[in-house]
Amino acid sequence: MSSSSGESEAVLVRGTSKDPPSITLTGGMWGSGRAADPAGWLPMVATGSAFFMIVLDTSIVNLALARIGAEFGAGLSTLQWLVDGYAGSSLLGAGAFGDRFGAERVFMCGLSVFTLASALCGLAPGIGTLQVSRVLQGMGAALLLPNSLLR
Numbered sequence: 001m002s003s004s005s006g007e008s009e010a011v012l013v014r015g016t017s018k019d020p021p022s023i024t025l026t027g028g029m030w031g032s033g034r035a036a037d038p039a040g041w042l043p044m045v046a047t048g049s050a051f052f053m054i055v056l057d058t059s060i061v062n063l064a065l066a067r068i069g070a071e072f073g074a075g076l077s078t079l080q081w082l083v084d085g086y087a088g089s090s091l092l093g094a095g096a097f098g099d100r101f102g103a104e105r106v107f108m109c110g111l112s113v114f115t116l117a118s119a120l121c122g123l124a125p126g127i128g129t130l131q132v133s134r135v136l137q138g139m140g141a142a143l144l145l146p147n148s149l150l151r
Contacts, residue, residue: 047148050111054141057118061086061134072127081131086138095146103147110143 061068065079098106117137124130 047107050107050114050144050148053114054145057137057141058086068127068130072130074127078127078131082134085131085135086141088138094142097143098147106143107147110140110145110147112140113137114140114144116140 061082065082068074068082069076069079094106094110114137117133117140120133121130121137124133
């Protein structure tokens with residue numbers, strides 16, 4: 001059902017007393033010509049961007065391992081810690097933190113840790129500092145990932 005001005009509206013459909021009321025949306029913002037509320041998109045853009053940063057960071061480091069090894073004179077076992085330290089940073093526990101302290105709070109904390117650790121990775125003067133920064137970055141990503149999926 002549409003109103004005379006062309007805007008879409010929700011129709012409340014009532015069933016039997018056993019059935020809960022359901023809402024049927026007619027039209028919607030896709031066909032109505034109305035602009036979407038930007039504030040409604042902001043959380044989705046933020047969580048999608050955070051998820052993209054995690055995937056991108058993993059890919060970049062894997063592609064750059066040979067160059068990192070040459071730059072810092074690091075062997076294969078040392079480079080393996082750059083990947084494993086990031087990947088093994090307690091993803092399961094971070095989901096429980098989101099349940100206990102709130103997904104938004106843990107997400108913002110994870111974003112802060114990830115961003116700070118990314119800066120430390122870029123400024124690392126040696127392979128040891130880079131390894132520690134990657135572990136911190138993995139911890140930030142672990143806080144981000146499960147809590148970005150709850151939006």
